Amino acid sequence: MLAPHLDKKFDTPEMVxxxxxxxxxxxLVEAGKRDTRVVALAADLTESTRTLPFAEAFPNRFVQIGxxxxxxxxxxxxxxxxxxxxxxxxxxxxxxxxxxxxxxTTIAYNESNxxxxxxxxxxxxxxxxxxxxxxxxxxLMRVIPKMVVIAPADVHExxxxxxxAAKYEGPVYIRVGRSNTPIVTxxxxxxxxxxxxxxxxCDNNLSPKVAIIVTGVLLxxxxxxxxxxxxxxxxxxxLHMPTIKPLDTQALLKLANEHDALVTVEEHxxxxxxxxxxxxxxxxxxxxxxxxxxxxxxxxxxxxxxxLTEHYGLGISSIVEAGKKAxx
Amino acid sequence: xxxxxxxxxxxxxLKANHIRQSIIEMLVAAGSGHTxxxxxxxDIFTLLYFKVLQHDPKNPTWEERDRLILSHGHxxxxxxxxxxxxxxxSVDELITLRKFGSRLQGHPHRVALPGLxxxxxxxxxxxxxxxGMALAERIDNPYSSKYIYCLTxxxxxxxxxxxxxxxLAGKEKxxxxxxxxxxxxxxxxxxxxxxxxxxxxxxxxxxxxxxxxEVDGHNIRAVNDAIGKAQAVYSQPSLIIAHTIASKGVxxxxxxxxxxGNPPGKGPEDRVQKGExxxxxxxxxRTLAGLIAKEDIS
Numbered sequence: 001m002l003a004p005h006l007d008k009k010f011d012t013p014e015m016v017x018x019x020x021x022x023x024x025x026x027x028l029v030e031a032g033k034r035d036t037r038v039v040a041l042a043a044d045l046t047e048s049t050r051t052l053p054f055a056e057a058f059p060n061r062f063v064q065i066g067x068x069x070x071x072x073x074x075x076x077x078x079x080x081x082x083x084x085x086x087x088x089x090x091x092x093x094x095x096x097x098x099x100x101x102x103x104x105t106t107i108a109y110n111e112s113n114x115x116x117x118x119x120x121x122x123x124x125x126x127x128x129x130x131x132x133x134x135x136x137x138x139x140l141m142r143v144i145p146k147m148v149v150i151a152p153a154d155v156h157e158x159x160x161x162x163x164x165a166a167k168y169e170g171p172v173y174i175r176v177g178r179s180n181t182p183i184v185t186x187x188x189x190x191x192x193x194x195x196x197x198x199x200x201x202c203d204n205n206l207s208p209k210v211a212i213i214v215t216g217v218l219l220x221x222x223x224x225x226x227x228x229x230x231x232x233x234x235x236x237x238x239l240h241m242p243t244i245k246p247l248d249t250q251a252l253l254k255l256a257n258e259h260d261a262l263v264t265v266e267e268h269x270x271x272x273x274x275x276x277x278x279x280x281x282x283x284x285x286x287x288x289x290x291x292x293x294x295x296x297x298x299x300x301x302x303x304x305x306x307x308l309t310e311h312y313g314l315g316i317s318s319i320v321e322a323g324k325k326a327x328x
Numbered sequence: 329x330x331x332x333x334x335x336x337x338x339x340x341x342l343k344a345n346h347i348r349q350s351i352i353e354m355l356v357a358a359g360s361g362h363t364x365x366x367x368x369x370x371d372i373f374t375l376l377y378f379k380v381l382q383h384d385p386k387n388p389t390w391e392e393r394d395r396l397i398l399s400h401g402h403x404x405x406x407x408x409x410x411x412x413x414x415x416x417x418s419v420d421e422l423i424t425l426r427k428f429g430s431r432l433q434g435h436p437h438r439v440a441l442p443g444l445x446x447x448x449x450x451x452x453x454x455x456x457x458x459x460g461m462a463l464a465e466r467i468d469n470p471y472s473s474k475y476i477y478c479l480t481x482x483x484x485x486x487x488x489x490x491x492x493x494x495x496l497a498g499k500e501k502x503x504x505x506x507x508x509x510x511x512x513x514x515x516x517x518x519x520x521x522x523x524x525x526x527x528x529x530x531x532x533x534x535x536x537x538x539x540x541x542e543v544d545g546h547n548i549r550a551v552n553d554a555i556g557k558a559q560a561v562y563s564q565p566s567l568i569i570a571h572t573i574a575s576k577g578v579x580x581x582x583x584x585x586x587x588x589g590n591p592p593g594k595g596p597e598d599r600v601q602k603g604e605x606x607x608x609x610x611x612x613x614r615t616l617a618g619l620i621a622k623e624d625i626s
Binding site: 039060061063065066068070071073074075076077078079080081082083084086101102105106109110111 | 397
């Protein structure tokens with residue numbers, strides 16, 4: 001059963017698709033209005049990261065860094081140490097891809113209140129090809145102490161994550177996508193850093209067999225997969241986990257206790273991302289079989305987002321298969 | 329700016345000498361760490377913390393303080409020793425350098441010790457942070473009299489991030505940013521002219537729209553005057569190339585790149601045996617102090 005606060009147009013012809021990066025643009029302007037300490041930095045990707053509306057609304061609080069992501073991270077650290085709340089945005093491949101050490105030392109180790117936006121994350125970047133498809137960023141950020149890591153499901157959740165990050169004291173990484181993806185949540189649906197949410201409750205007439213845990217823009221595919229699995233008589237639960245760190249361990253324990261096996265799904269390498277985080281935790285707390293769906297230790301390539309999603313095993317049918325394999 | 333009387337210069341030179349002695353004692357107690365850079369920068373640190381900076385050792389988070397970013401974090405023994413002598417914490421704590429549980433980490437950790445403005449060690453990122461501070465200050469108060477000082481090594485200028493930051497500082501005309509380059513001519517692998525030549529260095533930064541001065545980094549009055557001039561530059565960021573002597577004050581260690589990363593007791597032995605290095609260094613400094621002033625400083 002789908003959660004009641006899903007967008008009413010879910011899986012209908014009227015369902016709207018938008019890039020989750022738009023949520024950054026909206027959330028940033030809103031955060032800027034609420035708190036004058038909010039500043040934004042961009043490295044020549046002001047429009048495509050959706051930093052532009054903020055830059056136009058608050059020109060005095062926007063810094064154009066030029067194509068220099070390492071500098072951008074440390075400039076933001078300096079601004080944060082003077083009391084600002086800087087948001088830095090570039091493509092995830094370059095930030096945190098290129099400036100990881102600056103993020104680790106000058107932001108996280110310094111306990112600087114900087115928010116890092118990794119745009120164009122995941123394989124769904126599409127035609128730009130593997131150089132621009134960040135499928136390693138969750139792993140990179142997750143290993144840094146004190147770093148919060150969030151992968152919003154859609155444009156609404158990205159907006160809410162940005163607002164929550166602005167209020168949160170400490171470094172936060174938020175990854176957003178380039179391409180149009182289905183809107184699944186609503187502007188009003190709950191979002192809290194560190195909190196996962198059941199988006200599909202196993203049918204009462206079925207015994208719960210498999211739980212699928214998903215982060216980021218693949219939530220739609222996972223919900224569709226759950227409907228299909230239940231159509232085949234397999235009791236399925238979907239846990240939507242926008243925050244990868246800190247991990248909602250209570251929600252995971254509950255799932256592990258109530259199901260035979262788990263599946264994790266993310267637009268990221270199978271190594272080191274959500275699947276890694278879930279497996280690390282449960283292997284100690286409550287061992288259970290876990291199938292990890294993700295890019296399997298390879299680089300992406302050019303193509304349309306949908307065909308890449310299918311090719312790299314992130315489509316609905318792949319998730320259904322993983323669910324069966326988990327309990328098979 | 330504050331002009332220095334002759335008596336003030338002598339008093340600062342004496343203070344720098346005490347700080348150098350603390351540096352030797354700290355490094356010996358730690359059994360590891362860097363010698364050449366800290367000794368070479370003792371005069372400039374003394375001038376900054378005892379005359380130039382607007383700061384309050386009893387209130388390290390005072391909002392209106394100037395900021396000092398040490399970008400080449402490995403010379404932190406001189407920063408720690410200067411902070412202690414300036415009253416931020418007890419001089420007795422200095423010998424905990426690099427020890428388990430110490431606030432005096434092998435490379436500075438901002439969160440560990442009040443008075444540190446940043447964590448540094450990985451080279452090249454300090455200038456960016458100083459640029460960020462200068463930008464933030466300008467947003468809040470374009471007429472601020474607060475200065476952001478950034479100290480960098482010369483070998484550190486090999487790092488690309490330095491030039492990213494320099495480009496931004498020049499673009500933004502950050503008049504409140506004053507960079508001091510510790511130009512001692514050495515880095516771990518050798519002399520900077522061999523590892524990666526930097527000259528013409530002044531012209532490089534001028535091309536990045538900095539106001540550039542060159543000064544003898546051990547002439548306290550000259551450095552003070554250069555900082556005064558830098559404070560009066562309103563249309564661009566300032567950079568002072570301070571020519572310093574690696575291991576200054578201990579002539580048998582001076583100018584030798586092999587003292588970059590070794591403490592007394594573990595340095596090169598062509599001039600002094602390992603077992604004698606600490607005692608010789610302290611003796612040299614005490615003798616040198618005798619040349620500076622007649623006061624007994626023991």
